[in-house]
């Protein structure tokens with residue numbers, strides 16, 4: 186039913202609305218009425234509330250219901266907002282011209298919009314837009330589909346944490362959960378906290394090949410894609426993939442290294458690297474960053490390509506200039522395959538294809554682009570220069586392309602010419618000098634005579650409209666000619682549509698070649714972008730080898746906003762402890778090492794003067810207080826979970842970064858845990874960088890332990906940071922000094938200093954020495970002078986004077 190009031194039955198328009206609406210219960214139905222998309226009843230209230238629109242009412246004789254609508258020309262902006270708010274949208278368009286309708290205009294749902302199944306360029310960002318499906322069975326089956334490009338892939342994962350990593354890598358916009366997961370309350374709650382995305386339902390009927398879980402997720406994705414896109418939708422062939430074929434980057438690492446998302450609103454690694462010129466190049470760069478390679482061969486090949494662009498600046502610039510003019514060919518190919526390419530799509534295809542020969546000329550043998558020349562010729566011959574957004578607007582096929590269309594247009598011109606001649610003819614015949622032929626939407630063509638000449642109007646003129654000082658007339662002949670003209674217009678529209686569809690079909694046959702072109706050009710774009718970054722910021726080509734050797738390494742993101750102090754690092758299967766005051770630059774040093782390794786393994790140059798790196802199988806991190814507020818766990822708990830994962834996964838080919846371990850607990854527990862973790866990683870022979878304030882660690886008796894510290898100097902005004910990494914452990918901690926610089930009240934700082942002396946004394950066993958001395962003496966036998974001397978001694982002892990200088 187429809188919320189509303191009144192005794193009467195629903196008016197026909199609302200009946201049609203309710204019928205369509207009830208077919209899409211989970212969707213908000215946007216119902217075209219002229220230039221607006223309207224909602225009625227309770228949906229109108231929801232829409233008005235969501236978008237802050239004015240709620241009006243639709244009233245007929247005896248029924249009234251709430252109504253709210255959005256102008257069609259502002260549809261994209263509103264749709265984007267509604268999708269973000271979690272609405273699914275069903276768009277019901279008028280599918281016949283109002284003037285041709287007999288009675289109520291026919292309306293059909295022409296689009297279903299959900300966040301994970303968008304293909305509309307106007308609603309998509311340049312990023313890949315994934316719909317994911319998850320099912321259980323021997324672990325988890327997960328598959329991803331990007332409807333806008335047709336990309337379709339999936340994998341089996343053993344654990345939930347591996348599942349989360351994979352989801353985090355792909356950031357799906359919408360997820361289909363198999364019933365066994367949807368009904369598992371515990372799983373569902375945790376999942377929604379981690380991934381607050383839209384969850385939708387689909388049957389998980391097995392489809393395709395492989396293990397059952399993988400077949401079920403394929404079935405679910407295809408079903409859902411066809412439900413929203415129409416039965417004709419077909420993605421690219423399903424590609425099973427193995428996450429183990431790439432460097433493993435867990436969620437914690439992607440977050441901590443700020444690859445795609447900044448932690449504190451600063452820039453990201455992707456932000457620094459993204460000098461791509463095309464949308465598909467940008468997506469490829471993202472994909473490379475999510476999937477670093479494990480073998481030197483393909484990496485050297487990528488580096489060769491980057492190097493060529495580094496060396497040949499003019500070539501790089503030329504290529505980038507041309508790439509900039511390309512449309513999103515990958516998505517265009519997908520729209521062609523789905524039969525959804527608009528006239529403008531074919532227009533931008535033409536523009537893009539014109540650029541390919543230029544690129545080929547510039548690059549010679551280096552790129553092998555498919556030959557799309559004959560498609561280009563066809564598009565050039567067929568399409569007008571300026572193209573409408575929608576097919577129905579007409580005016581898209583050039584004169585001279587289709588003889589039939591040309592003939593219809595000629596007839597149309599003659600039809601219009603008749604009315605021009607009519608004016609002259611009737612003027613002469615009637616002797617009315619002001620006689621005019623006019624046109625309006627209500628009456629069509631008419632003859633118009635002004636008041637002074639009413640006498641002269643011939644009797645066969647039939648009056649149709651009287652205005653203040655003029656009258657309008659028609660003639661049977663006019664009506665007939667007019668109908669003929671309408672017929673021609675309709676025929677022209679239909680013929681244009683036919684010709685366009687044929688043309689689109691021709692283009693569709695080349696979709697595969699176009700996709701291949703997009704693939705080649707995407708790589709080209711990424712190589713040119715990486716080269717641009719390398720030249721602009723002074724990166725070098727990395728080498729691969731077992732020892733890690735970085736000279737003059739820098740943090741690619743931090744160096745963009747401050748003058749940066751480069752640092753070196755040498756290590757091979759060692760445990761490197763990095764000490765130094767807060768704010769000295771320990772975290773930065775750790776992160777820059779990981780970022781350099783990551784860049785090398787996507788085939789990029791790196792921010793250093795010289796770099797040789799092992800090929801790491803994974804980068805594992807425990808950095809920063811990544812409070813899992815959503816997960817409802819304490820900082821310490823999260824920290825320990827991360828450490829547990831590291832200990833489970835680290836191999837001797839792993840790069841491990843630990844930035845403080847054991848901070849969220851008592852300091853004795855903390856030291857104990859940190860020590861045990863350090864020992865375990867040392868045993869594991871991984872490449873570990875461990876930043877810590879626990880000095881105890883620096884003296885651990887481990888053969889492959891190496892101490893580094895970040896230099897700082899205490900001066901009159903406070904601490905000076907040099908951000909320089911030097912051999913050996915730091916001489917002391919400067920916590921209280923940094924606290925003072927941060928503006929802690931003077932009394933508190935003084936008190937902390939005093940306490941620090943007490944604690945230091947206690948820690949170094951001085952307290953025991955003092956106690957021992959006190960217990961061993963007999964006050965009754967001391968002279969006052971001796972007692973005074975002893976008091977001085979005890980005080981000196983407590984302040985940490987070396988024991989041997991006192992005991993003697």
Ligand SMILES: Nc1ncnc2c1ncn2[C@@H]1O[C@H](COP(=O)(O)OP(=O)(O)OP(=O)(O)O)[C@@H](O)[C@H]1O
Pocket residue numbers: 743747748749750751752765766767768769770771772773774908909
């Ligand atoms: N090599 C460098 N050159 C220039 N500035 C640097 C360098 N390293 C770090 N910095 C700057 O110093 C600041 C502190 O760095 P960082 O967070 O790495 O210190 P930290 O030693 O890890 O501190 P804490 O122990 O408190 O975590 C940062 O804001 C960074 O911009």
